[in-house]
Amino acid sequence: MQLSISLLEITRAIDSWLNSVFHPHLAYGIELVLAGVAVILLVVAMAILMVYAERKLAGFMQLRLGPMRVGKWGTMQAVADVMKLLLKECLTPTNSDKLMFRVAPFVVTIVSFMTLVPIAFAKGIQLWDINIGVFYITAVSSLSVIGILMAGWSSNNKYSLLGAMRSGAQIVSYELSGGLALIVVVMMSGTLSISGIVQAQADGWWIIKGHIPVIIAFVTFVITSTAELNRAPFDLAEAESELTAGYHTEYSGMQFAMFFLSEYTNMFVLSMVAATVFLGGWMPFHIAGLDGLNHFMDYIPGIVWFFGKTFFILFLIVWFRWTFPRLRIDQLLKLEWKYLLPVSIINVLFAAFIALMGWYL
Amino acid sequence: MNSIYQYFRAIWYGFSSLWKGMMLTGHYLVHPKKILTQQYPENRDTLYIPERFQGEVVLPHDENNEHLCTGCTICEMNCPNGSIKIITRSVETPEGKKKKELDEWVYHLGLCTFCGQCIDACPQNAIKMDNSFEHSVYDRKLLTKVLNQPGSKLKSAKK
Numbered sequence: 001m002q003l004s005i006s007l008l009e010i011t012r013a014i015d016s017w018l019n020s021v022f023h024p025h026l027a028y029g030i031e032l033v034l035a036g037v038a039v040i041l042l043v044v045a046m047a048i049l050m051v052y053a054e055r056k057l058a059g060f061m062q063l064r065l066g067p068m069r070v071g072k073w074g075t076m077q078a079v080a081d082v083m084k085l086l087l088k089e090c091l092t093p094t095n096s097d098k099l100m101f102r103v104a105p106f107v108v109t110i111v112s113f114m115t116l117v118p119i120a121f122a123k124g125i126q127l128w129d130i131n132i133g134v135f136y137i138t139a140v141s142s143l144s145v146i147g148i149l150m151a152g153w154s155s156n157n158k159y160s161l162l163g164a165m166r167s168g169a170q171i172v173s174y175e176l177s178g179g180l181a182l183i184v185v186v187m188m189s190g191t192l193s194i195s196g197i198v199q200a201q202a203d204g205w206w207i208i209k210g211h212i213p214v215i216i217a218f219v220t221f222v223i224t225s226t227a228e229l230n231r232a233p234f235d236l237a238e239a240e241s242e243l244t245a246g247y248h249t250e251y252s253g254m255q256f257a258m259f260f261l262s263e264y265t266n267m268f269v270l271s272m273v274a275a276t277v278f279l280g281g282w283m284p285f286h287i288a289g290l291d292g293l294n295h296f297m298d299y300i301p302g303i304v305w306f307f308g309k310t311f312f313i314l315f316l317i318v319w320f321r322w323t324f325p326r327l328r329i330d331q332l333l334k335l336e337w338k339y340l341l342p343v344s345i346i347n348v349l350f351a352a353f354i355a356l357m358g359w360y361l
Numbered sequence: 362m363n364s365i366y367q368y369f370r371a372i373w374y375g376f377s378s379l380w381k382g383m384m385l386t387g388h389y390l391v392h393p394k395k396i397l398t399q400q401y402p403e404n405r406d407t408l409y410i411p412e413r414f415q416g417e418v419v420l421p422h423d424e425n426n427e428h429l430c431t432g433c434t435i436c437e438m439n440c441p442n443g444s445i446k447i448i449t450r451s452v453e454t455p456e457g458k459k460k461k462e463l464d465e466w467v468y469h470l471g472l473c474t475f476c477g478q479c480i481d482a483c484p485q486n487a488i489k490m491d492n493s494f495e496h497s498v499y500d501r502k503l504l505t506k507v508l509n510q511p512g513s514k515l516k517s518a519k520k
Contacts, residue, residue: 057390059396059398060389060390060393060396061386061387061389061390062386062389063389063395063396063397063398064396064397064398065396065398065400068400319383319386319387320383322386323379323382323383323385323386324379324382339371339372343372
């Protein structure tokens with residue numbers, strides 16, 4: 001007996017109801033708005049949840065308690081912070097480039113929301129099943145550096161500029177090995193579309209099927225995505241002890257909150273990409289041959305699988321942040337150009353050979 | 362060949378040391394009993410302050426209201442902030458000699474940085490650091506304290 005209600009059927013029911021009530025064009029417009037609102041609500045809710053979870057995990061990892069005062073076990077702390085940021089004034093420094101200063105947070109936020117477009121949350125739940133999904137995500141997420149550079153330059157502050165320049169150097173260099181890590185799986189599944197990659201993992205996730213090259217690619221991707229997110233141990237762009245807050249030093253109130261939100265959105269998107277590409281997206285855990293286990297796993301809805309995997313990657317990133325000390329800028333570039341990039345180039349060759357010979361499971 | 366070996370050794374060493382660090386924080390994560398944070402105002406009765414916490418300078422007196430301070434002012438000279446003022450008086454001993462004696466041991470808590478140099482410098486070990494920490498008062502004058510109790514005198518040297 002299969003569960004009869006799935007998210008796909010709910011969305012189809014809404015679609016047919018809207019089409020029966022409104023003109024098809026109007027119904028399409030309403031659907032676009034609804035989908036956008038749903039994604040924004042999801043991201044904001046997840047960001048609030050994640051801020052709280054991260055502060056709590058950080059506390060426990062460092063023998064502290066984390067937030068404890070606002071609400072039982074500090075559960076309302078993140079909500080209180082959001083309220084505070086909403087009520088604060090957005091200051092613009094006198095000698096800043098005012099237009100760029102105000103546009104920069106929007107650029108960063110829009111870019112990070114745009115990367116959510118091709119992500120498949122569950123079977124059929126996808127905003128746009130574009131046939132170059134993985135390429136789209138890597139291309140769009142690299143645009144966020146423009147917003148960061150705008151923020152750093154227009155603040156007219158040496159700390160902001162230094163932070164933005166570091167962030168630029170970091171994102172530009174780490175994108176290379178991040179892209180090469182994704183190419184490994186793209187070669188094996190033979191498609192760039194997110195739904196195609198998920199479908200290719202119906203009989204096993206790539207991290208299991210693709211063995212050595214995919215495991216290397218997964219480790220590389222997690223390292224590079226941590227670096228692209230400007231999170232510790234790669235948080236040179238913010239580096240509290242050196243640059244006060246890096247590129248968002250001069251921002252306050254909601255403008256600061258938008259940088260913060262986009263950082264967390266990028267974190268979700270990259271975790272979702274890692275979960276989709278390497279860990280099978282919304283596909284349940286299947287072992288070929290064991291039908292009992294496979295049927296049992298099918299009962300767990302795809303959205304639970306997807307968010308479970310996403311939270312696993314998020315936990316890894318949080319774990320890195322609160323364990324490792326910050327790298328120096330030369331160590332950062334050395335790690336990328338002397339270790340990650342050569343290793344991932346050789347890994348792509350190796351993976352191409354394995355994909356050609358069909359030696360994956 | 363050696364350089365290639367060194368290259369892969371560096372990767373291996375990097376991953377193994379990072380893994381060690383992650384295991385430590387992971388261990389702390391799953392052992393919440395090791396948490397050191399104390400929830401202060403709630404646990405005031407069971408609060409544990411480490412013995413060596415430097416809270417405030419005190420001049421211990423024994424049961425006969427006697428202390429060990431000779432009024433040599435070495436602590437006053439050693440204090441980097443000038444938060445100590447030793448006021449001495451001269452008294453006549455029964456033998457008819459004039460002798461300096463401690464009159465008032467003035468301690469400005471508001472100036473003190475709790476560096477503990479006065480305690481290190483004291484030749485008599487007369488003063489020590491207390492581990493009390495709730496020093497806030499509504500009037501700044503209350504932060505200036507006289508540490509020797511009224512009527513106290515120097516403990517006579519053991520014969």
